Amino acid sequence: MTSPAVGPTAADTPPAAPAAAPPGAGRRRFGAAVWIALGIVYVVWGSTYLGIRVVVETMPPFLSAGARFVTAGLLLAALLALRHGPGVLRATRAQLGSAALVGVLLLLGGNGLVVLAETTVPSGLAALLVAVVPAWVVLLRTVCGERPGRGAYLGVLLGLVGLAVLTLPGLSGEVRTWGVLTVVAASMLWSVGSFSSSRLPLPKNPLTASAYEMAAGGLACALVGLARGEQRGLDLGAVSARSWTAFAYLVVFGSLIAFTAYVWLLHHAPLSLTATYAYVNPVVAVALGALVLGEAVSWPIGLGGAIVVGGVSLIVSTERRSRPPARRPHGTT
Structure with missing residues (x-):
């Protein structure tokens, strides 16, 4: 779920955001690189x-998610070390512990549950259910x-109304209720x-933080997969070429290329x-x-979906007007 304002998905770990773009950056003309990214x-x-939906056609959910994020984390760490030297990967115990905790919450709790749910939930519906993440973040901030x-709270209200429409039994088609509730839990x-x-x-x-988060979250997903017995009867030869292709796409494009483009945008375009x-x-x-x-x-x-997207856009627009950006954007898979 590459976590925004919404992730990652959503299904991918969003990076810790650096400082906001300098004042006036939003008024300049952007080059082609910004629009490409x-x-x-x-x-x-x-x-x-x-x-994800294609991967779980022939791959077990948690083991495939674990393999994906461990692979992406190791590749990212290797690329960082090659470009900046091994010193870029140094971290204190507190930093490693925090990265591991965040990685487990985002990638096991968030992405892993989405992968599990997509064995029964259509990919489009899963994305719409995850899109309500900024609403949960606003509520968490309120609790703290x-x-x-007001604009953010109105966005939360719209998001929850949209979520209700998407989750009401029978309205979203032949979708198992447990799968829908699993995606909602993942977004939380x-x-x-x-x-x-x-x-x-x-x-x-x-990038260093996200490399550790992906490695920790991926290991946690793999352990859950083993605990569920996903390895029993697993025949890699029976995995379809379609699933292998989707897996490679998620590792290379979802977790590395798009992630790098996002980090680059945080430095070269307005939030x-x-x-x-x-x-x-x-x-x-x-x-x-x-x-x-x-x-x-x-x-x-x-x-x-239209109600949820409208609520999210209202939250994002309110946040950027009234508050400096947090260290990390909230969300996507």
Whole structure:
């Protein structure tokens, strides 16, 4: 779920955000590189839900998620060491512990449960259910004594209304209730991980932090997969070429290329522009699910999704006007 403002997906670990772009950055003309990077984040992170759905056709959910994130974490760490030297990976015990905790919350609790749910839930519906993450974050901030503002609360209300439409039995088509509730639980855990990451001591380099988070979260997913017995009867030869292709796509494009593009955008574009992926990703996910997998887009999914996206956009716009950005953007899979 590459966590935004919304992740990661959603299904991917969003990085710790550096300082906001300098004043006036939003008024300058952007070069082609900014729009290319933004397009990558829009399309690739939106497509990770489709990729997950294809992976779990012939791969066990938690073991495949564990392999994906451990592989991506090790590749990212190796690339960092090659480019900046091994010193870039240094971290204190407190920083490693925090990164491990955030990685478990985001990737086992958030992404891992989404992968499990997508064995029965359409990829587009999963993306829309995850899109409500910023609403949970606003509520968590309120519990901790912050006051995000009326616009944010209105966005939360819209998000919860949309969530209700998407989760009402019978409205979203032939979808198992447990799968829908699993995605909702995943979005809550992703929110807790995103919220906690801005308050915990993490490595200063966001790429270093995410490498450790992916490794820790991936190991946790693998352990849960083993505890569930996913290894029993697993025949790698029986895994389809389609699932292997989707797995490689998630590792390379979802966890490395799009992630790097996102970090680059945080340094070269206004956060207000970068954060728009929070409400573009679900739209991309629904469109790809319908076009590639033939997933039905019923009127409740369309209506509920539109309400959720509207609520998220209101939260993002309110946040960027009233508050400096947190250390880490909240969300996507």
